[in-house]
Amino acid sequence: AHVFVYGTLKTGQPNHRVLLDGAHGRATLRGRARTLEPYPLVIAGEHNIPWLLQLPGHGRCVAGEVYAVDEQMLRFLDEFEGCPDMYQRTRLTVAVEGPAGGTVQCFAYSTATYPPEWLQLPHLDDYDSQGEHGLRYNPRENR
Numbered sequence: 001a002h003v004f005v006y007g008t009l010k011t012g013q014p015n016h017r018v019l020l021d022g023a024h025g026r027a028t029l030r031g032r033a034r035t036l037e038p039y040p041l042v043i044a045g046e047h048n049i050p051w052l053l054q055l056p057g058h059g060r061c062v063a064g065e066v067y068a069v070d071e072q073m074l075r076f077l078d079e080f081e082g083c084p085d086m087y088q089r090t091r092l093t094v095a096v097e098g099p100a101g102g103t104v105q106c107f108a109y110s111t112a113t114y115p116p117e118w119l120q121l122p123h124l125d126d127y128d129s130q131g132e133h134g135l136r137y138n139p140r141e142n143r
């Protein structure tokens with residue numbers, strides 16, 4: 001399966017290490033990518049968590065990374081992302097950068113169960129926990 005990550009799982013972001021841990025299964029980077037359709041990507045809640053809202057056609061085309069994952073890693077990520085209570089694993093199409101690019105159908109962890117006022121938050125297109133928004137991600141171990 002292919003998984004598109006757009007938030008704290010990206011390279012250089014606070015939860016990336018879980019993709020590198022062989023005890024969780026295997027994840028192989030296929031490349032950087034961007035969603036074909038726009039989505040609202042917001043930072044919300046007291047812990048400044050990034051959320052892709054399940055409302056295609058609104059927001060911006062979102063940048064991230066595509067990983068090929070095995071069954072074990074997919075199950076691990078479902079649990080890690082609190083699927084289906086926090087995020088739901090949904091399907092979307094992304095365009096992978098580079099000569100070996102093209103469009104790929106992926107899973108992504110988005111949410112359809114968000115407070116309506118979240119739609120008024122600024123819509124990002126390339127999440128960085130250290131970005132100019134100043135909304136530092138609060139890691140789970142600190143909650």
Ligand code: PCA
Pocket residue numbers: 004005006007008009010049050051081087109
């Ligand atoms: N982790 C997942 C969903 C949002 C998050 O912080 C990801 O990076 O795609």
